[in-house]
Amino acid sequence: MARENLRATVLGFLGAFAVFAVLFYFAGVDELVGTLERADPRYIALVVAATIGWLAAWSVALRTVLGVLGVDLSFAKSFFVFTGAMFSNNITPFGQAGGEPVTAYLITRTADAEYETSLAAIASVDTLNFVPSITIALMGAIYYATEVTLGTNQDIALAVVAVAVLAVTVPSVGYLAWQRRYRLEARAVSSLTPRIQWVAERVPRVSAPTRDGIEKRIEGFFRAIERIAANPRGLALALGMSAFGWFFQMLGLWLSFRAIGVSIPLSIALFVVPIGAIAGVTPLPGGAGGIESVLVILLLAAPLPQVTNSVAVAAVVVFRGAVYWIPILIGGTVMAWVSAHSKGTPR
Known part of the structure; x- marks a missing residue:
């Protein structure tokens, strides 16, 4: 299984490199390099500071x-744990969906918490x-609806429609799932138990868990979700x-x-940014390549005559260079330290 995960990650990065090659060719390599060379280091430092601010805010969440689940973690530890989480997400295909199990292991080791709670x-x-x-x-879509003729720009119109659909679909699905959570829990137990036992029987030095043990852990996961949902103060602060x-x-x-010497409205x-983040669900590691492409397409579709191909790609390279690589550098160090000091297996 580790070999399959490694193969998927390598293929994902190869796919990301291919996307970047097309993106840089589209922008014009020489013009792109020239634009990046003129970048103001002071603003680059501010981009890095904004990235640290983003990591700090989400680590507090x-x-x-x-804390709602009874796990006490200092701000410093939560920051490093979250950067470790982002490291896992950024090197794993399908972003959060692929990195969550690794992140849960990291939380378990750092906070001494049960794996299902993590x-x-x-x-x-x-x-x-x-x-x-x-x-x-x-909110951004409302801005575009008042400032731009959406019907004349297919890319923007499609993006607005996608956001509107998600705004209706996601809460609806979440509500239905919550109403049927006990049924989902029972299905998860019956579906995951044989798979977990099958894997455990084939992994060296790992004893196959009993059905009761697996059921208890899955139930613990669902009870933890319920505790979070039942704490409005904690939810409000996290949101x-x-x-x-x-x-x-x-x-x-x-x-x-x-x-890079170009001013755009903050409303852009x-x-x-939120729409670009949706591309993180692609099979590329951390959405690398996919998120950048969506951001460039939307920026070029916006009413910004000063934003040329090379300008859009250069700004996105600076932005994503910080948002993608800073968590990898910090989080990778955290993961290496935890791996070096870990003993045993998750509880």
Whole structure:
């Protein structure tokens, strides 16, 4: 299984490199390099600061959710744990969906928590982070609806329709899933138990868990989700910090344009950043290549005559260079340290 995961990751990065090659060719390599060489280091530093602000805000959201579950974690530890989570997401195909199990293991080792509690915490944070993004993107869509003739621009119109559909579909699906959570729990137990036992029987030095043990852990996961949902104060604080983190990301894109000498309205970033993040569900590691492409398409579709192909790609390279690589550098160090000091297996 480890070999299959490694193969998927390698193929994902090869796919991302191919997407970047097309994107750079589209922008014009020489013109792109020239634009990046003129970037103001002071604004680059501010982009880095905005990235750290985003990581700090979302780490507070994680700390809040863990606190609701009775897991005490300092701000410093929650920051490093969250950067480790982003490292896992950025090197794993399908973003959060692929990195959550690794992140849960990291939380378990750092916070001395049960694995199912850690998994419920990071799954809840990822879900909560999605809610403000749709709200903010809708605000941006309203801006475009008042300032731009949507019917004349197919890319923008499709993006607005996609956001509107998500704004209706996601809460509806979430509500139905919550109403049927006990039925879903029973199905999860019956479906996952034989698969987990099959895997455990084939992994060296790992004893196959009993059906009762697996059922207890799955039930623990669902009970943890219920505890989070039943704490409105904790939910409100986590959602607020999530929205704050999104603002830092949008500020980072706006500063990236200022770094290369171009000014755009902050409301443009309000719209394109959350929509670009949706591309993180692609099978590319951390959405690398997919997110950049969507951002460039939306920026070029916006009424910004000063934003040429090379300018759009250069600004996105600066922005995503910080948002993607800073968590990898910090989080990779955290993961290496935890791996070196870990003993045993998750409880």
